[in-house]
Amino acid sequence: METAIVSKSIQERFPDAIVETKPEWICLKKEIFTPVLQFLKTGHLAFINLHCITAVDRQGSVEVVYHLYSFEHKWMLTIKVILLDSDLTIDSLTSLWSAANWLEREVFDLFGVKFTGHPDLRRILNPDTWSEHPLRKDFKRDGFIPRPVR
Amino acid sequence: MIGFVTSYIPLLLKGLAVLGFIALSAMFLIWLERKISAKIQNRLGPMMTGPHGAFQSVADTVKLLLKENIMPTGADTTIWWLAPFFVTVPAVVAFLCMPFGSHFIVHDLNVGILFICSITSISVIGVFMAGWGSNNKYSLLGGMRSAAQIVSYEVPLLLSVLVVIMESGTLSMQGIVRAQELGWFFLKPNVFIAFVIYLISATAETNRVPFDIPEAESELVAGYHTEYSGMKFAMFFVAEYTNLFIVSAVAATLFLGGWLGPFRPSMFWFLLKAYTIIAFLMWIRWTLPRVRMDQMMGFAWKFLVPVSLVNVLVTGWLLVVKG
């Protein structure tokens, strides 16, 4: 079970959905992102388990990374979506997997990515009174003592 | 006038003696509970204060005396302040007709057992006042739970006591004990069932595991006495252990023949039997998990009450047939 097989089957259904295919991950377009995941979950590939959602701040854009797992084929798929710093919004997956609820709240809390359609998008780890998003590379806050690197 | 006054002196002295006994027994029971729980969990328990932690309870009481007395804001002051007394005073007054020995009794009322059962059920008002007065959600829940629990376990308790009264024919405690001179009551099968029912509802009366729902550690933080600190909390503590002693003493008197024993010092037998029952109740406290609210109520109304009613019926039939 290779990423190529998955990307080929996506290609058939959604011709212009894939931005880039790498042996480890597939990068999708933001616009038609939910239908592709809907197909991945309910289609013959049966990715019924959303294992983890996280994000990587690439200083200019934020990469939202989804890890899906299929028990039938015993294969872990990594899907990425690139969001520019200008509009950090993407539609939420809580309708497909309930696991996404808390995982998306955490990404919102630490990166500031807004998930449209999320039932209860508020901070999960940090106090609600905070405005900064800590895991961004340009994060500044008083009381934050960086370690002196030798 | 003088005669009237002097006739009260012996009663006063006996009362003081009993008060001293209550204070000492409460402290001893607290120490005993910590030692028994330590034994069950194969550890040592208090060791540093005196030989085997003998003065541990003294240290606890003195420390609780020194604690600051905090009144929670918004608490219903009079109810909150009165609650510990409503719990402690009935526990102390119930010792009025407790037959410690053939001659060691403050006053042998001829309605002894009825008096004790009615007095000890006043303490539920105190628990409920504590729950309501402390203006704390956990205490409120604890208070309501305890009211439901004690009411539903009062019925099987009294029915099992009724069986003993039918057997002995008298309400006075000394009378019950003397009626057991031929053979202890719990040897009779129907009275043995009453004894088992009595023990179960007694654990519920004194809020001990498996029925310690009002002060459920893991759910309601500390139940109805969450908001009490210092001496008021100590009064709840002492009242709980005094109730435990009362319940075991009444069980010893009603079912195990009170102070009846082969050789002379009758008080020794009474205390021996009471403390064996206490040790049994403490053993249960440290092994069983807690029952849920509705299971506890269901168990009382659906099982204990019918069984004790049938028991009373059978005892009555036996007495009538045997004459």
Add this chain to the structure above:
Amino acid sequence: MDYEELIINMGPQHPSTHGVLYLELKLDGEIVVDCRPNIGYLHRSIEKIAENRTFVQFMPFTDRLDYLASMNNNLGFCLTMEKLLQIEAPARAQYLRVIMAELNRVASHLFAVSTFAQDLGAYATPLFYALRDREKIVQIFDQICGQRLTYNYMRIGGVSADIPVGVDQLIRDFIIYERQMMAEYDDLLTNNVIFRARSKMIGVLSKESAIDHGVTGPNLRASGFKWDLRKDEPYLMYDQFDFNVPVGKNGDSWDRYNVRMLEIMESLKIIEQALNGLPEGDPVAKINKAYRPTGEIYVRTENPRGELGFYVVGDGNPFPYRLKIRAPSFSNLSVLTSLIRGLNISDAVCVLGSLDVVMGEIDR
């Protein structure tokens, strides 16, 4: 007659929230109408710290994630880095890792089972029995790596120190001792009528809802889904050991408890086989401080609480560019609200105890 629900705060400091978890319960009398868990009270920003530590320096932080199963966390991070850097640990080190991970699983399950019993009201006695057995494991770890709770024992490419002489005999004695002790728990808890009455058919978690919420580990197996990474996606050399995966029938709190008890027996079997097959050789890792990996990787291991995932992104610097820790308790806890709606408080506490969550890895 309108009534207004009682909102009760099972606040950050509560005897049965297993750490600092804050549940806002909306009650109708004693019945839980709605529950809103708030977490973050132990958020120590480990992922931000990871971006300023080299890969070797990050190892102690993995101990403090799920502080009841530090060895398994170490193992997870080591396997991730070894796969990213294409390093192969010596055979003896792999065997030692299996032994340590399984011993820590036994210790963690013992703790989980007894705090569950404590939540049901058996105050302190089962907890102290379990801690007495766990003390023996902790002393074995103490002799191996000098620490009782946060071991920092494994390194990328091996382990920090070989097992001292005589400790494997200690482990064998412990296995024999533990098998006898398990019978004690059976009559204290498993066959206890009140314990069964309090936990049977409470908080039933269906297989579909579990997979949907991302629940993994014993909680998923209790719902009847036979899925264990050690068996289905074998890492290290778990495929060489024979052990079976206990599965529950109806996914209630009692099944989650029972699955953990059976897993303890399975882990003891694994430890025994690993000890017998312990090869010779030098397990100590040759630490090369200047690991500068590029690329990214996502590796999962079977922790006592579920599947722990490490997502590491390296960009050629000695520090990771991004390090995401996928905590099993995080998703396990997210299922709590749907389970306890409609139960009363005592059962809500029972379900929370049976899910066995550790706040250290939820809040990271």
Add this chain to the structure above:
Amino acid sequence: MAVNERIPGSEYLEKFPGGEVILAKSQDVFNWAKGASLWPLTFGLACCAIEMMTTGASHFDIDRFGSGVFRASPRQCDVMIIAGTICVKMQDSIKRLYDQMPEPKYVIAMGNCAISGGIFYHDSYSVVKGAEAVGIPVDVYVAGCPPRPENLLNGIIKLQEKIRSTKARVT
């Protein structure tokens, strides 16, 4: 400071001959009682909480020193053992708990995180650097990450000695 107390009514002391002696004797008994029955608040935050429970368990048995009664409500506790990392979101709850405790109260900061933030001192935006930073006067510091149970027992003994040696301010 959390430890010194003012004895009510101590201003009449000088009028009684040998007042000082009487007070000294009773003060010793009070201090002995306060030290011998330190009831800790069940207050585990992180990894140190596991070591605190192990100290309470059978092998190390904190009950030998009279402080085995772990009360859940702050009203009935004397010593608050802060066992674990104090986070930003948790700090005002800790302060409120400390204020809810009745007066002769003591604090043991268990573990490096409670003392100074420990290994989370650098690069962490959400950890408060120690119990003092929350504004809680600490009586005994127990170092270690997590400190061994014997270390915590030693902390309890140190606290008992500190209580016994306190001279109430006779002012």
